Amino acid sequence: MTLETPAAQTDTAALLERIATLEARLAQVESAPAMGIEDRLSMVVFSGDFDKTMAALIIATGAAAMGLEVSMFFTFWGLSVVKKQKVFEGKNVFEKGFTAMLPAGANKLGLSKLNFFGAGTAMMHKLMKDHNVTTPAELVQMAQDLGVRMVVCDMSRELLGVRDDELIGGLELGGVATFMGDAARSKVSLFI
Amino acid sequence: MTLETPAAQTDTAALLERIATLEARLAQVESAPAMGIEDRLSMVVFSGDFDKTMAALIIATGAAAMGLEVSMFFTFWGLSVVKKQKVFEGKNVFEKGFTAMLPAGANKLGLSKLNFFGAGTAMMHKLMKDHNVTTPAELVQMAQDLGVRMVVCDMSRELLGVRDDELIGGLELGGVATFMGDAARSKVSLFI
Amino acid sequence: MTLETPAAQTDTAALLERIATLEARLAQVESAPAMGIEDRLSMVVFSGDFDKTMAALIIATGAAAMGLEVSMFFTFWGLSVVKKQKVFEGKNVFEKGFTAMLPAGANKLGLSKLNFFGAGTAMMHKLMKDHNVTTPAELVQMAQDLGVRMVVCDMSRELLGVRDDELIGGLELGGVATFMGDAARSKVSLFI
Numbered sequence: 001m002t003l004e005t006p007a008a009q010t011d012t013a014a015l016l017e018r019i020a021t022l023e024a025r026l027a028q029v030e031s032a033p034a035m036g037i038e039d040r041l042s043m044v045v046f047s048g049d050f051d052k053t054m055a056a057l058i059i060a061t062g063a064a065a066m067g068l069e070v071s072m073f074f075t076f077w078g079l080s081v082v083k084k085q086k087v088f089e090g091k092n093v094f095e096k097g098f099t100a101m102l103p104a105g106a107n108k109l110g111l112s113k114l115n116f117f118g119a120g121t122a123m124m125h126k127l128m129k130d131h132n133v134t135t136p137a138e139l140v141q142m143a144q145d146l147g148v149r150m151v152v153c154d155m156s157r158e159l160l161g162v163r164d165d166e167l168i169g170g171l172e173l174g175g176v177a178t179f180m181g182d183a184a185r186s187k188v189s190l191f192i
Numbered sequence: 193m194t195l196e197t198p199a200a201q202t203d204t205a206a207l208l209e210r211i212a213t214l215e216a217r218l219a220q221v222e223s224a225p226a227m228g229i230e231d232r233l234s235m236v237v238f239s240g241d242f243d244k245t246m247a248a249l250i251i252a253t254g255a256a257a258m259g260l261e262v263s264m265f266f267t268f269w270g271l272s273v274v275k276k277q278k279v280f281e282g283k284n285v286f287e288k289g290f291t292a293m294l295p296a297g298a299n300k301l302g303l304s305k306l307n308f309f310g311a312g313t314a315m316m317h318k319l320m321k322d323h324n325v326t327t328p329a330e331l332v333q334m335a336q337d338l339g340v341r342m343v344v345c346d347m348s349r350e351l352l353g354v355r356d357d358e359l360i361g362g363l364e365l366g367g368v369a370t371f372m373g374d375a376a377r378s379k380v381s382l383f384i
Numbered sequence: 385m386t387l388e389t390p391a392a393q394t395d396t397a398a399l400l401e402r403i404a405t406l407e408a409r410l411a412q413v414e415s416a417p418a419m420g421i422e423d424r425l426s427m428v429v430f431s432g433d434f435d436k437t438m439a440a441l442i443i444a445t446g447a448a449a450m451g452l453e454v455s456m457f458f459t460f461w462g463l464s465v466v467k468k469q470k471v472f473e474g475k476n477v478f479e480k481g482f483t484a485m486l487p488a489g490a491n492k493l494g495l496s497k498l499n500f501f502g503a504g505t506a507m508m509h510k511l512m513k514d515h516n517v518t519t520p521a522e523l524v525q526m527a528q529d530l531g532v533r534m535v536v537c538d539m540s541r542e543l544l545g546v547r548d549d550e551l552i553g554g555l556e557l558g559g560v561a562t563f564m565g566d567a568a569r570s571k572v573s574l575f576i
Contacts, residue, residue, distance in 0.1 A: 015399075015403070018403055019210055019403065022214050022407060025410055026218060026410060039376070041372070042572075043383075046436065051238075052238065055238055055268065058347075058368055059371070062368030068376070075439060076435055094507060101498055113269060127351055128351065155517070176446030177446060180443070180452070183571070184571045186572070187229070187377075188372070188381045189573065191575060192383050211403060218406060229421075231568070247459060254559070258561060325539070379568045380567040
């Protein structure tokens with residue numbers, strides 16, 4: 001552009017400034033689409049029921065296989081899903097009570113309905129085996145293999161007296177801030 | 193703009209190029225706001241409880257009436273919501289068992305609490321009738337009339353031995369990919 | 385910029401027009417990032433179980449403390465969370481029945497599992513006291529102090545015959561439109 005007068009020079013400088021500002025602002029918008037929302041799924045696994053846990057694990061592994069980042073937060077009864085054994089040693093009477101009553105492991109969970117003291121659950125296991133459905137414990141392993149982030153609720157662990165040697169490997173400890181941090185950047189959040 | 197020298201010509205061309213690039217980038221951002229997130233609600237209807245199903249259907253029809261696209265995924269106990277009858281013929285003993293034990297139809301569901309072998313549920317039906325609350329079966333019909341997408345979980349259907357002639361019309365079959373596909377473009381996703 | 389001919393003048397005007405349009409469009413995109421999605425959490429508190437209510441309140445207060453706007457919608461059994469007392473006067477037989485059977489207050493709720501007619505719940509209260517965990521009623525107060533929006537489902541209130549003088553202060557009345565309105569602008573929505 002040919003600029004003959006100081007006034008014209010100012011005009012061009014202002015124009016270039018406006019375009020540079022536009023470029024910077026647009027880069028900002030482009031780099032933070034949807035306020036930092038990512039291709040991510042976050043779920044609270046609260047229930048510890050066999051059927052709901054299956055739903056959670058099938059959604060989690062399915063989403064991970066589709067390429068989404070997935071975070072699972074195991075809290076309260078959901079801690080049973082990521083247990084590998086029961087340890088009674090060194091626990092107080094309440095902790096021993098919960099340890100005795102709560103299942104230790106994804107394949108030990110009971111149905112939320114029609115459990116009939118385990119008969120309904122056994123029937124469901126038989127049905128699932130006949131249909132070649134993956135077991136919950138296998139789905140937990142598959143989720144870990146797919147890189148699903150697995151966080152155990154620290155407060156629930158303390159409250160129910162769950163010891164680290166009762167839990168499977170590869171878990172993180174966290175709290176509500178861990179969940180909300182992931183959920184706030186997720187396209188989908190579920191409480192199961 | 194008067195351009196007297198080759199250098200000035202280049203300057204103008206560069207300027208126009210920058211503006212054209214800005215326009216294209218902005219159009220891209222505008223056409224994909226929020227990473228493809230739409231005015232959409234997706235829900236997993238898992239429970240099959242009368243009360244939770246009512247909540248799911250009221251939220252679904254309410255959202256649809258407000259102009260949102262709505263998708264409902266009926267899985268596990270939730271299959272009972274979209275059944276119209278029980279068929280025992282040609283089923284194995286397990287499938288017959290589930291068919292016998294599980295309700296067939298949105299109006300046959302039991303309360304998740306205070307069911308008292310059906311007395312609490314009957315009391316709730318009476319209460320709802322007195323208050324002119326729409327029945328679950330009517331809400332299912334209303335949801336279909338409002339264009340709510342209704343998907344039945346294929347794996348649950350197979351597992352529980354639910355036959356097509358046991359289900360109401362207008363349903364699609366799908367899996368976790370169907371749900372995640374809709375949920376990932378939804379403003380709101382719920383597991384009920 | 386020196387403009388000697390009418391054609392050059394038009395060119396510059398067109399250029400300035402394009403830049404002004406870009407600025408306006410970008411401002412539009414910047415002011416409505418992610419289709420109006422805010423740093424907000426919306427939850428339906430449906431269950432009325434002690435354990436699930438604790439989870440809901442811990443997530444709500446945690447999110448509020450992290451700076452998110454939080455909305456809680458108390459519906460169905462969840463109405464018990466925001467009750468302060470039972471009133472039987474002037475109610476019909478059904479309403480009296482529900483009033484008698486349903487707990488009145490966040491600290492009166494029972495566990496969803498292992499309740500054992502109250503023994504499990506008492507054990508959980510003892511455990512929580514030993515671990516200095518805040519009680520549900522204190523969390524409700526904390527949520528209100530943190531500015532959490534608390535909405536009571538109008539239809540549930542009518543259906544279960546809950547009177548205003550049975551509820552704590554600081555609540556709004558609303559319906560599915562109130563929930564969907566908040567959920568549709570929330571980063572995270574949960575059904576608990």
